Amino acid sequence: MPYINIRVTDEGVTPQQKLALIEGATDLLSRVLDKDPATTFVIIDEVPTDNWGVDRDSVANRRQRGK
Amino acid sequence: MPYINIRVTDEGVTPQQKLALIEGATDLLSRVLDKDPATTFVIIDEVPTDNWGVDRDSVANRRQRGK
Amino acid sequence: MPYINIRVTDEGVTPQQKLALIEGATDLLSRVLDKDPATTFVIIDEVPTDNWGVDRDSVANRRQRGK
Amino acid sequence: MPYINIRVTDEGVTPQQKLALIEGATDLLSRVLDKDPATTFVIIDEVPTDNWGVDRDSVANRRQRGK
Amino acid sequence: MPYINIRVTDEGVTPQQKLALIEGATDLLSRVLDKDPATTFVIIDEVPTDNWGVDRDSVANRRQRGK
Amino acid sequence: MPYINIRVTDEGVTPQQKLALIEGATDLLSRVLDKDPATTFVIIDEVPTDNWGVDRDSVANRRQRGK
Numbered sequence: 001m002p003y004i005n006i007r008v009t010d011e012g013v014t015p016q017q018k019l020a021l022i023e024g025a026t027d028l029l030s031r032v033l034d035k036d037p038a039t040t041f042v043i044i045d046e047v048p049t050d051n052w053g054v055d056r057d058s059v060a061n062r063r064q065r066g067k
Numbered sequence: 068m069p070y071i072n073i074r075v076t077d078e079g080v081t082p083q084q085k086l087a088l089i090e091g092a093t094d095l096l097s098r099v100l101d102k103d104p105a106t107t108f109v110i111i112d113e114v115p116t117d118n119w120g121v122d123r124d125s126v127a128n129r130r131q132r133g134k
Numbered sequence: 135m136p137y138i139n140i141r142v143t144d145e146g147v148t149p150q151q152k153l154a155l156i157e158g159a160t161d162l163l164s165r166v167l168d169k170d171p172a173t174t175f176v177i178i179d180e181v182p183t184d185n186w187g188v189d190r191d192s193v194a195n196r197r198q199r200g201k
Numbered sequence: 202m203p204y205i206n207i208r209v210t211d212e213g214v215t216p217q218q219k220l221a222l223i224e225g226a227t228d229l230l231s232r233v234l235d236k237d238p239a240t241t242f243v244i245i246d247e248v249p250t251d252n253w254g255v256d257r258d259s260v261a262n263r264r265q266r267g268k
Numbered sequence: 269m270p271y272i273n274i275r276v277t278d279e280g281v282t283p284q285q286k287l288a289l290i291e292g293a294t295d296l297l298s299r300v301l302d303k304d305p306a307t308t309f310v311i312i313d314e315v316p317t318d319n320w321g322v323d324r325d326s327v328a329n330r331r332q333r334g335k
Numbered sequence: 336m337p338y339i340n341i342r343v344t345d346e347g348v349t350p351q352q353k354l355a356l357i358e359g360a361t362d363l364l365s366r367v368l369d370k371d372p373a374t375t376f377v378i379i380d381e382v383p384t385d386n387w388g389v390d391r392d393s394v395a396n397r398r399q400r401g402k
Contacts, residue, residue: 001322003137003175003275004293007244008301015117015127017300022120024296025272032288033276039322041137041175042120043074050216053223053243054269054307060216068188070141070338070376071159075167082251082261084166089254091162092138099154100142106188108338108376109254110208121135121173141378149318149328156321176321177275184350187357187377194350202389204271204309204342205360209368221367226339229359233352234343240389242271242309255336255374283385283395290388310388311342 001039002029009059010046018044068106069096076126077113085111135173136163143193144180152178202240203230210260211247219245269307270297277327278314286312336374337364344394345381353379 004025022042029035049060071092089109096102116127138159156176163169183194205226223243230236250261272293290310297303317328339360357377364370384395 001175001277001320001327003177005273005275006297007271007273008297008303009269013301015125018117019120019125019128020300021296022125023123024300025293026120026123028289028292028296029274029276032285032292033281035276037123038121039173040121040123041135043114043137044118044120045114046118047244047246050219051245051247052269053220053227053245054239054241056224056227056238056241058216058220058223059269061220068143068186068193068376070378072139072141073163074137074139075163075169076135080167082259085251086254086259086262087166088162089259090257091166092159093254093257095155095158095162096140096142099151099158100147102142104257105255106374107255107257108336110248110338111252111254112248113252119135126135149326152318153321153326153329156326157324160321160324171324172322174322174324177315178319178321179315180319181378181380184353185379185381187354187361187379188373188375190358190361190372190375192350192354192357195354202309202344202387202394204311206340206342207364208338208340209364209370210336214368218367222363225363225367226360229356229363230341230343233355233359234348236343240307242269244271253336260336283393286385287388287393287396290393291391294388294391305391306389308389308391311382312386312388313382314386 002035004029004042005045006042007045007047009049009052011049013046069102071096071109072112073109074112074114076116076119078116080113136169138163138176139179140176141179141181143183143186145183147180203236205230205243206246207243208246208248210250210253212250214247270303272297272310273313274310275313275315277317277320279317281314337370339364339377340380341377342380342382344384344387346384348381
């Protein structure tokens with residue numbers, strides 16, 4: 001019954017990529033801990049770049065500086 | 068001082084339903100653990116169906132297949 | 135497929151009380167949003183009173199002052 | 202490597218205010234626990250006022266009543 | 269800069285299994301979204317079986333019934 | 336009504352340091368967004384170093400290598 005929450009910046013993640021994350025995370029829990037995929041939840045949160053900070057700056061500002 | 072986070076898929080939850088969740092969760096904590104409603108927080112997150120996976124597929128795909 | 139996370143201070147919640155929270159939260163989502171109990175997750179986090187702050191103080195300190 | 206998640210109601214937080222939260226939270230962890238800003242994450246979640254409950258009511262309703 | 273939170277029941281996950289989860293989740297974000305492993309956080313929460321509910325019962329009770 | 340969740344590795348954070356985090360985070364939200372300290376929650380999660388991964392390794396392993 002695992003719950004996996006993936007938080008990434010909101011920068012154009014496609015439905016195909018989301019599906020790949022869901023499949024990959026589910027398979028990981030199945031392979032490592034023998035967890036049942038039928039009761040494995042994967043939730044992806046897309047966070048605006050203004051709202052995500054690292055190294056004392058927003059990702060929005062970092063992207064503008066080319067990082 | 069409980070904190071209750073309810074995560075559901077974003078499929079048309081109405082303000083009335085959100086209020087019913089807030090009331091019900093607050094009453095539950097008051098009844099079972101005698102917690103003060105004045106300092107009980109309830110936060111509802113509505114997650115796009117593309118971003119929620121179960122059984123190795125997105126809810127968006129499951130809905131298309133009639134699940 | 136709801137996910138409900140209940141965070142309370144770690145002050146002697148009994149297994150019976152935990153079960154009442156699990157049942158009550160599951161029933162709430164079933165009643166309000168017609169969610170299937172079979173895929174409703176409820177996770178209770180018990181947080182040490184030193185680690186929970188409100189009104190600019192820890193709950194541990196507040197308890198010592200009789201609050 | 203701290204992770205700080207700040208959840209507030211979605212009521213017009215500006216990019217400047219978000220940056221002040223990111224800087225302030227990063228500095229706090231650096232000052233108190235000597236954590237490296239380069240690996241300190243701050244994520245701000247803005248929650249609609251319909252989706253945040255306190256004292257058994259939504260913040261949306263409380264705002265309408267002038268609270 | 270992804271943040272991945274894996275929540276599982278506390279049933280004897282070994283350090284080797286935790287490492288496999290960390291490696292697998294980091295590789296998944298690198299492969300699918302080209303995220304830098306150096307700033308990918310993986311946090312594993314082990315939840316007591318009394319505190320995890322599914323299908324209106326605790327996992328502790330379900331395990332006793334052989335589920 | 337902000338909710339602030341601070342997650343750090345479990346490496347001997349003292350009650351005094353926890354109090355400094357609670358005070359600092361509450362003051363930050365009061366200063367930047369004029370939030371009322373009486374309804375500001377701060378929750379600190381201490382995560383075992385085996386359970387926290389960064390750069391594709393556990394913090395436990397990194398500490399052994401002197402990082």
